[in-house]
Amino acid sequence: MANGNIQYHSLKTREGASSPASRSRSPSPNSTSRIPSRSSNNSHNNSRISIAKAILLVSVSFMFLALVHVSYSAQYEDGAAATTSSSGDLENHQQQQQQKPPPTTLVTPKPVVPNSPPVTPQEQPPHTPAEQPQSSEAEKGSIISDTDLTTTYRYENGTESRVFKPNFFKNGPAGKKELGSFLETLATRSWVVHQPEHKLEGGTEDEEQEHENDDQDDDNHDQNAVPGRYFSYLPMGGGNNQFTSLQKAALLAKDLKRTLILPPISPNSHIKTWAGPRYSQFYDLESFIQKSGIPVLEWHDIKLTPENVPGGFGRQWEEFSEDFPCTANGGIGVSNTSLYDKFRQQFLLKYVRAVASDDKTEGKSTDYKYARDVLLKDTVVAAPAAGAAAPPPPANGGVVVDPNMWKCLSCPYFLGGPDVGSRTWAEVGVFLRFNEKTEAMVDDILDVLLGPVTEGEPTTTAGPGIVTTGGSSHKAFRPHPQFIIIHLRRGDIVNKCPAGMAEKDCIVQIEAIADKIDEIEKARRTEALEALKKTMTDDDPASDGRNYAHKRLPVLVTTNEQRREELDKIDRLGWILLDHGDVEKDEKGQIKPSMTKKLGTETRFGPWYPSMLDAVLLTRGDYLIGMANSRMSILATQRGAAWHNHKTMLM
Known part of the structure; x- marks a missing residue:
């Protein structure tokens, strides 16, 4: 920048000020006028050529320095902006992010798989309005699927997102088919064997001794759930009541030796939105899984559904929904009029009451032990007789779903008993910390x-x-x-x-x-x-x-x-x-x-x-x-x- 200014002023001097060459050509006030000789003309012409060359050289130098200055300034401004963004406070950063319009996408982070290595939280595309990814093609990643109804992108970190096109909301049967079945997703899900982090990384004998208790925790964790067995529930009420339901549901999952599929925080009378955030947005589920020994998945991990939908879609969401078998308890779900949750709408699930033959209360019991015992009795599937042909595959070519794979309870909130309150806190709540x-x-x-x-x-x-x-x-x-x-x-x-x-x-x-x-x-x-x-x-x-x-x-x-x-x-x-x-x-x-x-x-x-x-x-x-x-x-x-x-x- 400084060099450019020096050249600029030097150029001005040559153009407008009296240079030595120009002074030699100017007549003296005391001299008399005369016709110049041939040699003086040649000298005069050579002088002009020299001046022209000098001006040309200075001009080229000025242009070169100007280009260097522009390039340097651009790099400096980019670096300064990056430094400001990284060192500025959270408020300024979020105000800048808030100006970016969130796209209508559903981003599905890597699932919290039971018995699998932890997923780094930074790898997960966030879900908050202030942190939605920008909608440029480069940031969306590569297209791995494109239909008339949706486009699915894959990011560099391995996560995927699905964008729902307007046509999706105009054709219920087609949209329902493209979303697929959560039961079939679970039936084809692979089970990953967990290895403790310190074993993967290797360590000294002292470190191995330090993690001896962790090994015991991992052993308990591995033995707690039966692979391919899942349990979930319907979230009801305000946020804190939903957390109470979560604790009791997690305790049930532990007693049933099943993986808990965790619904998101559901919209309610206090917060009225179409979709609710996943718990991992606020809580440290990785730590919870390790310390409680209760395997957890989130609904976002097994079903991609719209998080932002057209207004009219709220009145026709059941056209896109699949059957959701669930056992009623506490009177919630005995009839459809008893259900007031928003979770089913977000994940497009149509409640179907699963009748348990051992439930003599017609779904009205609120006793924890009674509900647990009913759910413990899996459906008995008769094995084919010796020499008999294997059952034919489903007519629609889908996946054979094990009837023992899935258990659900409509509302764990009302479950009670002598030690339920103390157990839910000591075995669940104390481990579910904020991230x-x-x-x-x-x-x-x-x-x-x-x-x-x-x-x-x-x-x-x-x-x-x-x-x-x-x-x-x-x-x-x-x-x-x-x-x-x-x-x-x-x-x-x-x-x-x-x-x-x-x-x-x-x-x-x-x-x-x-x-x-x-x-x-x-x-x-x-x-x-x-x-x-x-x-x-x-x-x-x-x-x-x-x-x-x-x-x-x-x-x-x-x-x-x-x-x-x-x-x-x-x-x-x-x-x-x-x-x-x-x-x-x-x-x-x-x-x-x-x-x-x-x-x-x-x-x-x-x-x-x-x-x-x-x-x-x-x-x-x-x-x-x-x-x-x-x-x-x-x-x-x-x-x-x-x-x-x-x-x-x-x-």
């Missing part, structure tokens, strides 16, 4: 709300190398100041108060929670003073605690409360309200002042993230106060205490 990506997003939120840790300030207790009851050591969280967090369940709970009962007698009041926080702070102060006294001598002037300075912990609040008077109470107490909304602007485009820090979570990441990130935040508080009538609070207290050894309570 590192989701935890990192919560770190970003805490960075915004709490700021950096000051020198000497105590930090959150889940630090590097923490091995929890869950049995694994996750990547350390970023250090943050200690804090108290409250889950204030209101909204729909207020509406459920019995007629005639005062609200203060129905739900916990904010004033009572404030008193509880005062008790926590008093206990913290007492513990700190006792610890301080143990480190001081009798002649220390601060031994009586007079110089002790106590700082109250910040208080974070997650709530669905909307009433202004209740939110004002939170503001006056100085508590920090989690606000996933967007900043608001006035008619002049100026940001309106707000009592909360707007996180913009739903706009940046999609409708499933606000509640999920709140669930993670609740586990992070060094002190958690939850509501006893909230399933979300109950799960949060279990997670916070078991994973991080935090102090939790329900009011």
Whole structure:
């Protein structure tokens, strides 16, 4: 750039300024005019030629330097952009990604295959609106199948995606045929033998000794499920109720020695979309499989279906659906009118009640042991007599499906028994932890709300190398100041108060929670003073605690409360309200002042993230106060205490 400028000014000098050659040709003011001689003319012409050559040389040099400068600038800008993208914060990155329109595709990551080596999460094409792959042909990969109804692409990392064309939604029978049968997919599925990671990589004797317990876990894992036997269920209710169903279904799969096929988080009365995200978007299923010994697949791994569909398709989805045999329980699925799940629509499954001959309750039992015993009795298939011909293949040329391969229960949520609650947590829930990506997003939120840790300030207790009851050591969280967090369940709970009962007698009041926080702070102060006294001598002037300075912990609040008077109470107490909304602007485009820090979570990441990130935040508080009538609070207290050894309570 500098060289180009120097040449540019040099060129200007030659064109407009008085050069030595031009000065030699100019007549002196005191000289007389005369006719030039032949030699002077030749000299004059040679001088002109020299000047022309010089100008030509300078011009060529300038053009060359200009080209070099443009090339260098382009490379620098590309490098700077890449550096900014990689080093910039998550918010800027997601805002840029949000501007990209998501294509109408279904991306199917590598399946979580029981007894198979783990799949690196980064290899999986993400499913969130902010992270959909761009629609350019190069990024879609190579086309491996193209029909009038769909186009299937294969990526370099081995994953595949299917794009559904408009014609697909106009022909139910043809679309149904092209999607294929989930039962036939399971029947032809190969079973991969698992090898522990440390055995594959090789290690020293010390490392082998260190992983001795892991070997035992792997042995238990290999023996737990019978290859080619699967179990699934219908997800019902809100997200936390669905998680409760998941825990009980996983326990059933373990008792039945079957692989659990995990439905996605289903749309519900709180989040109304066509399709729900897979659990692996938020949870670490790889770690869960290894630690619980329960093999898991996800429905996305066995059936490709549309995630975004035309509006009218919601009224005709059953035309594209295949039969979905499932045993009713708790009265859910006794008749089709009892089913209210969205999972069947997303995966185009038509519920067909599977009648169990041993079920004397007509599908209305809610006893865990009873349901387990009914499901344990596989269908008896008579072997052909000696010398008899083998049964003919299916008329449609399809795959012969083993009737013992598939088991399903309509609604595990209602199952109960003497030890069901303790077993579901100890054998399932404690192992199903959030993945590192989701935890990192919560770190970003805490960075915004709490700021950096000051020198000497105590930090959150889940630090590097923490091995929890869950049995694994996750990547350390970023250090943050200690804090108290409250889950204030209101909204729909207020509406459920019995007629005639005062609200203060129905739900916990904010004033009572404030008193509880005062008790926590008093206990913290007492513990700190006792610890301080143990480190001081009798002649220390601060031994009586007079110089002790106590700082109250910040208080974070997650709530669905909307009433202004209740939110004002939170503001006056100085508590920090989690606000996933967007900043608001006035008619002049100026940001309106707000009592909360707007996180913009739903706009940046999609409708499933606000509640999920709140669930993670609740586990992070060094002190958690939850509501006893909230399933979300109950799960949060279990997670916070078991994973991080935090102090939790329900009011």
